[in-house]
Amino acid sequence: MHCNPTRRTFLKGTAATAALAAVGTCSVAAWRAEQAEAAATGAAKIQGASLCNGCSSKCGLIATALDGRLWTVEGMKEHPYSKGTLCGRGHGAAQWAYSDGRLTQPMKRAADGSFVPISWDDALSEIGAKVQEIIAEAGPEALAIIQDPRPSGKYYSKRFMNALGSPNVYTHAAACNLSKESGIQEATGAQNFSVDFPNTKMVVFIGRSYGDGIRPSSVKSLAGAAEGGARVVIVDPRLNNTGVFATDWVPIRPGADIAFLLGIANVLVTRDLYDHAFVEQSAVGFPEFAAQVTEYTPEWAEGICDVPADTIVEIAESLAAAAPACAIEPSWRAAFGCAYQNSFETARAVCAVNALLGCWGQKGGALITSSPKAGDVDPVKFPEVPKPAAKRLGDAEYPLALSGTGTNLAVLNGCADGAIQGVFFYNSNAVQGYAQPAKWREALSQAKLVVTIDVQMSETALASDYVLPECTVLERLELPEFIGGKKHYVALRTPVIERIHPETRPCDEIFAGLAEACGVGEYFDFTVEELAEAQLASVGTSIEEVREAGIVELADPGFAFGTPTFKTPTEKFQFASAKVAEAGLNPVIGYVPRLVEPAEGEFSLIGGKQGIHSHTMTLNLEALNAISREYQLERLWMAASDAADLGIVDGDTVELSSSECSGQVAVKVTERLKPGVLFLPTHYGGTSPYLTRAQGFGLNMMDFVPLHLEPGVGSTMSQEVAVKVRKVEG
Ligand SMILES: Nc1nc2c(c(=O)[nH]1)N[C@H]1C(S)=C(S)[C@@H](COP(=O)(O)OP(=O)(O)OC[C@H]3O[C@@H](n4cnc5c(=O)[nH]c(N)nc54)[C@H](O)[C@@H]3O)O[C@H]1N2
Ligand SMILES: Nc1nc2c(c(=O)[nH]1)N[C@H]1C(S)=C(S)[C@@H](COP(=O)(O)OP(=O)(O)OC[C@H]3O[C@@H](n4cnc5c(=O)[nH]c(N)nc54)[C@H](O)[C@@H]3O)O[C@H]1N2
Ligand code: SF4
Ligand SMILES: [Mo]
Numbered sequence: 001m002h003c004n005p006t007r008r009t010f011l012k013g014t015a016a017t018a019a020l021a022a023v024g025t026c027s028v029a030a031w032r033a034e035q036a037e038a039a040a041t042g043a044a045k046i047q048g049a050s051l052c053n054g055c056s057s058k059c060g061l062i063a064t065a066l067d068g069r070l071w072t073v074e075g076m077k078e079h080p081y082s083k084g085t086l087c088g089r090g091h092g093a094a095q096w097a098y099s100d101g102r103l104t105q106p107m108k109r110a111a112d113g114s115f116v117p118i119s120w121d122d123a124l125s126e127i128g129a130k131v132q133e134i135i136a137e138a139g140p141e142a143l144a145i146i147q148d149p150r151p152s153g154k155y156y157s158k159r160f161m162n163a164l165g166s167p168n169v170y171t172h173a174a175a176c177n178l179s180k181e182s183g184i185q186e187a188t189g190a191q192n193f194s195v196d197f198p199n200t201k202m203v204v205f206i207g208r209s210y211g212d213g214i215r216p217s218s219v220k221s222l223a224g225a226a227e228g229g230a231r232v233v234i235v236d237p238r239l240n241n242t243g244v245f246a247t248d249w250v251p252i253r254p255g256a257d258i259a260f261l262l263g264i265a266n267v268l269v270t271r272d273l274y275d276h277a278f279v280e281q282s283a284v285g286f287p288e289f290a291a292q293v294t295e296y297t298p299e300w301a302e303g304i305c306d307v308p309a310d311t312i313v314e315i316a317e318s319l320a321a322a323a324p325a326c327a328i329e330p331s332w333r334a335a336f337g338c339a340y341q342n343s344f345e346t347a348r349a350v351c352a353v354n355a356l357l358g359c360w361g362q363k364g365g366a367l368i369t370s371s372p373k374a375g376d377v378d379p380v381k382f383p384e385v386p387k388p389a390a391k392r393l394g395d396a397e398y399p400l401a402l403s404g405t406g407t408n409l410a411v412l413n414g415c416a417d418g419a420i421q422g423v424f425f426y427n428s429n430a431v432q433g434y435a436q437p438a439k440w441r442e443a444l445s446q447a448k449l450v451v452t453i454d455v456q457m458s459e460t461a462l463a464s465d466y467v468l469p470e471c472t473v474l475e476r477l478e479l480p481e482f483i484g485g486k487k488h489y490v491a492l493r494t495p496v497i498e499r500i501h502p503e504t505r506p507c508d509e510i511f512a513g514l515a516e517a518c519g520v521g522e523y524f525d526f527t528v529e530e531l532a533e534a535q536l537a538s539v540g541t542s543i544e545e546v547r548e549a550g551i552v553e554l555a556d557p558g559f560a561f562g563t564p565t566f567k568t569p570t571e572k573f574q575f576a577s578a579k580v581a582e583a584g585l586n587p588v589i590g591y592v593p594r595l596v597e598p599a600e601g602e603f604s605l606i607g608g609k610q611g612i613h614s615h616t617m618t619l620n621l622e623a624l625n626a627i628s629r630e631y632q633l634e635r636l637w638m639a640a641s642d643a644a645d646l647g648i649v650d651g652d653t654v655e656l657s658s659s660e661c662s663g664q665v666a667v668k669v670t671e672r673l674k675p676g677v678l679f680l681p682t683h684y685g686g687t688s689p690y691l692t693r694a695q696g697f698g699l700n701m702m703d704f705v706p707l708h709l710e711p712g713v714g715s716t717m718s719q720e721v722a723v724k725v726r727k728v729e730g
Contacts (some may be wrong), residue, residue, distance in 0.1 A: 061090065204319070273359025326365065648669065654727055
């Protein structure tokens with residue numbers, strides 16, 4: 001790391017790396033002064049708008065290149081998620097362009113298991129031949145793709161699979177927010193909602209941490225609400241880093257949030273604190289729900305979630321007093337995105353409490369907003385792909401999974417039982433993060449063809465037959481990204497720096513090449529620029545305009561406060577849902593226990609994000625990895641009282657074990673965790689030998705979790721595990 005890099009240091013070799021690494025340890029003011037000085041010396045300066053690829057938020061950014069090299073990235077002011085700020089990962093992820101861990105050419109797995117370079121032409125034609133073979137033998141339904149929902153990726157990967165005749169297109173959702181979004185959809189018809197922070201009086205977070213699972217705009221809006229005096233309650237077994245904005249921390253037993261929520265519902269119903277007008281006019285199933293909820297007394301809830309009954313009553317009464325300017329926040333991943341057998345039901349219970357509070361659509365309450373999309377484009381130039389005849393694998397077994405995402409674990413099971421024989425991964429590290437890595441590796445080894453498109457040799461790439469290198473986001477143009485909310489926007493990834501490694505290609509070219517090689521090239525006879533232009537024209541703007549402005553506001557969707565129209569089959573809020581009954585589950589929102597209960601001497605294992613890392617993909621980036629090592633962020637959190645009982649002190653190494661595996665890690669002893677619970681940050685335990693900084697650093701929680709899917713939705717149940725710890729002597 002250079003603390004006082006000279007201009008020469010910046011412009012040669014690892015310019016961006018040095019600049020970004022320096023921010024963490026040196027004076028930002030000094031660095032900015034140097035930057036200004038360098039910029040003033042006449043270096044050719046290019047500024048371009050793009051979208052960060054550090055996580056699903058895809059914040060708007062402005063990148064500056066000097067003499068063709070990346071110099072800075074800054075949050076776009078006008079973008080609704082960045083609002084002028086990128087988080088630490090956004091800055092760190094910009095290092096990717098120059099990272100030593102990048103894939104620079106296509107690779108093929110050799111007979112001995114090692115990877116050898118292969119030309120694009122050979123890779124594509126070999127993949128094409130295998131795809132044809134699979135289709136001839138087993139039909140196109142034996143092919144599948146898993147992709148991270150990025151603008152170009154989601155369009156091209158779906159088009160590619162559908163053109164081949166396969167309906168099997170999945171996202172990462174079953175390892176993120178599938179249960180939550182599916183549950184919210186059953187109750188409200190929308191997949192998500194947001195809290196009206198500027199006007200809220202009280203908000204309850206159920207295992208969602210804006211201070212750790214960062215989106216800059218969320219942090220800003222929460223900070224604003226806290227400054228304005230809103231009561232902010234964190235329900236989390238761990239006092240997370242949202243604590244700085246919170247008034248209350250409610251430590252809860254993991255996987256028992258549903259009991260807490262139903263206890264609140266019980267108080268609201270039995271003490272007549274609920275919104276009668278809402279439940280009578282805008283909801284269905286309330287009488288059945290009200291009858292069932294009488295069982296869920298605060299005392300009953302305390303027995304399950306270990307939150308005192310008095311606390312449950314007090315929170316329920318405060319919410320009722322603040323209503324409708326209050327809400328249970330929708331959450332995202334850890335607590336009920338995909339974690340437990342009851343995650344889908346917990347999401348429905350969140351919605352039910354908000355319904356009792358009458359806060360749907362109200363000022364300070366829970367808002368459902370809309371999203372824009374591209375209009376029609378020229379059907380001759382961009383021909384529609386016929387819809388595959390077959391149903392997507394997994395949909396019949398998991399009918400409650402959102403149709404837009406499906407459950408990617410159908411691919412794992414499909415490989416294991418032969419239904420899937422060819423798998424593509426785009427911008428996805430499924431092997432390391434969507435279920436137990438050993439199970440993924442075993443399943444993929446059964447497939448005839450596995451192809452991964454990535455920027456680095458991820459664990460999924462390592463389990464593939466062919467690995468195709470993409471250029472990084474700052475080197476490519478993508479299709480427009482449409483952004484919903486109270487207002488509608490469209491933004492774009494535009495190339496800011498020249499292609500660094502000539503053998504890397506952007507998403508659109510890779511899929512067009514694959515399609516050509518597989519015999520369906522006729523559906524890809526256009527450039528990304530042509531389609532982006534057509535999509536933007538369909539909403540009244542252009543590449544040039546978005547490039548200039550960074551982001552363009554679209555026609556005002558006319559958001560207004562007031563009870564929303566629920567887009568459910570009944571057109572009302574659903575305390576009971578026919579579809580849930582058809583899936584063989586209780587139609588009325590009610591209690592479902594977690595699946596794996598820790599026995600005496602065992603712990604619950606929970607996970608969570610750290611502000612400087614994203615999922616599995618940033619661990620090898622030099623500056624971000626250095627921060628983890630400096631602060632020993634990979635440590636396992638243990639409550640001080642548990643540590644005392646086990647004779648463990650801060651920094652000791654322990655062996656963590658579950659039914660699936662065991663591994664060693666250092667312990668962080670803390671007062672910020674509920675006894676009986678262990679917290680493992682989710683970014684660690686890399687195993688790819690190509691990613692030397694990540695390999696063998698910390699533990700990957702997914703190794704410990706048995707492979708089992710949540711009924712109805714097919715989520716990965718990422719926290720249905722009980723573990724033991726033992727101090728490693730010496
Ligand atoms: N162990 C573990 N598992 C997790 C999580 C976790 O924190 N830890 N988080 C869960 C959550 S919330 C989610 S949303 C999912 C996320 O799951 P994924 O979306 O799969 O995210 P990552 O695991 O970070 O893997 C992303 C992969 O994309 C690659 N990549 C990065 N940039 C590009 C690019 O420009 N082009 C291409 N083609 N590839 C690129 C990275 O190298 C990496 O291999 O994972 C879930 N599973
Ligand atoms: N830094 C960072 N930020 C990110 C991402 C990232 O990878 N890194 N990814 C983005 C994405 S894709 C996502 S999905 C979001 C995730 O955003 P969040 O869902 O907020 O992320 P987590 O940190 O996984 O979980 C939040 C909290 O849930 C708590 N928790 C765990 N189990 C339970 C439980 O059973 N009950 C309760 N009540 N709490 C529990 C954890 O202690 C943790 O503090 O973050 C987004 N932002
Ligand atoms: S939240 Fe951070 S990592 Fe995610 S897109 Fe925004 S700046 Fe990038
Ligand atoms: Mo996520």
